[in-house]
Amino acid sequence: MKVTRAVEPLLPLCQRLFPSRLAGLSMALLKATALEITILAGHLLLYPSGITQERRTAPLLPPPDATTLPTGTKPPVVLLHGFIDNRSVFVLLRRSLAQHGRQRVESLNYSPLTCDIRTAAGLLGRHIEEICERTGQERVDIVGHSLGGLIARYYVQRLGGDTRVRTLVTLGTPHSGTRVVPLMNAHPIVRQMRPDSEVIEELRLAAPGCRTRFVSFWSDLDQLMVPLETACVEHPDLLVENVRVSGIGHLALTVHPAVATGIRQALDAVETGTPAAVRTAV
Numbered sequence: 001m002k003v004t005r006a007v008e009p010l011l012p013l014c015q016r017l018f019p020s021r022l023a024g025l026s027m028a029l030l031k032a033t034a035l036e037i038t039i040l041a042g043h044l045l046l047y048p049s050g051i052t053q054e055r056r057t058a059p060l061l062p063p064p065d066a067t068t069l070p071t072g073t074k075p076p077v078v079l080l081h082g083f084i085d086n087r088s089v090f091v092l093l094r095r096s097l098a099q100h101g102r103q104r105v106e107s108l109n110y111s112p113l114t115c116d117i118r119t120a121a122g123l124l125g126r127h128i129e130e131i132c133e134r135t136g137q138e139r140v141d142i143v144g145h146s147l148g149g150l151i152a153r154y155y156v157q158r159l160g161g162d163t164r165v166r167t168l169v170t171l172g173t174p175h176s177g178t179r180v181v182p183l184m185n186a187h188p189i190v191r192q193m194r195p196d197s198e199v200i201e202e203l204r205l206a207a208p209g210c211r212t213r214f215v216s217f218w219s220d221l222d223q224l225m226v227p228l229e230t231a232c233v234e235h236p237d238l239l240v241e242n243v244r245v246s247g248i249g250h251l252a253l254t255v256h257p258a259v260a261t262g263i264r265q266a267l268d269a270v271e272t273g274t275p276a277a278v279r280t281a282v
Contacts, residue, residue, distance in 0.1 A: 028247055032221040036249040043089060043251065050088025053109050075137050075166060076104035077267070078128060082146030082172075083189065084112045089145060089254050096260040102267075104135060110151070115188040117147075117199050121155040128155075128164050139166040141267050145254050146224070147193065149173030150203075153214075157238075158202055162212040169263050170216045171253040176200065176230040180223070195230070207237040214240045215266040217253060224250045241266070 077097055079090045087107030094105045108127050110120045128140055142165055144152040149170030155161035156168055177195030184190040192199040218231030225231045232242040243262060245253065253259055 029221055032247060032249045032252070033223075036251050039251045039255055046088040046091060047086065048088075050086035050107075050109070074102055074104075074267075076106060076131050076135055076140045077102050078124075078131065078140050078142045079105065079107040080124065080142060080144040080148030080152055081107070081109070082148050085145075089251075090143075092255045092257075093143070093260050093263070096257070097264065100264050104131075104137075106131060117151055117154055117189060117192050118158075120151045121159055121161075124151060124155045125159055125161055125164075128161070132164060139164055141165070141167045141169070143169045143171065143263060144173060145171045146173055146250065147189070149216075150175065150193065150199075153203060153233075154199065156212045157207050157210060162210045165212045167213045167215065167267055169266055170214070170231075170233070171259070172219060172222050172225060172231050172250045173216065174225060174230050175203070175216065175233050178224060178226050178230050180226040204235070207235065210238055212239075214238055215243060215263075216240065217243045217245055217259060217262065219245045219248055219250070219253060221246070221248060222250045222253075 079087065079094060081087055081089050086109050090107060094107070097105050108124060110123060114120050131140060132138060142152045144150070149168070150173050152161075152165070152168050153170065153173070153175065156165050174193050177197060177200045178193055179195065181190075185194075191197060194200070214233045216231060216233045218225065218228065220228060222228060222231060233240045243266075245256075245259060245262075248256055248259075
């Protein structure tokens, strides 16, 4: 997947402010950073709307003016946000999923005071059991952003969650640990996202017979993943597809339409029995 038109209106200004020798990667990084700042500003406005847990009563339907594609029964999709975030980060993604036939899309907020990935994974497991009981479905799909993807992977791989999770899609998740922002080590859950943490070591252990399919989206301009390839799942026992995204940063993974298309294709591939065609260019 290659995103080439992320912030097109800023390009002429960038070309005037920076010499031509900064073209290529530097220009792409500048564009991605500008997009990240724009997304962050918008997300800060939406953040208060996602602080509380959503009410889970009726299926979430697309807007009345949206064109809904005819689909069969699909398993529920659970959205899991990243560090110090909430469900508001998925506003655009859940709208896209609902429009394309995912009538059961639910988010789980875990507390920003959560200090242990294992504890959060246990909470996720209880939440998924409740969804399966309420909907009559045996399995769900999960889309996890950043830390949310790591929590979901721990549930699947270490707590037996592969019996309940059909597909786990991760977006910019530090599967092998990230070295970014060492000063954040004061927070216990950040320390658990380091390459040498006990949690990361547990995820490297054998996982024979794991039934969950993993699709990991990672960006070549994700400044929170150090090294970049840490957002790939590398494990001999897991069924994995790593998808490289070009031209966008960490926050954009949850809102960019091309990534949303890739996520839908990854989830639908299980139902059609065909490989996921997730490398859609923009």
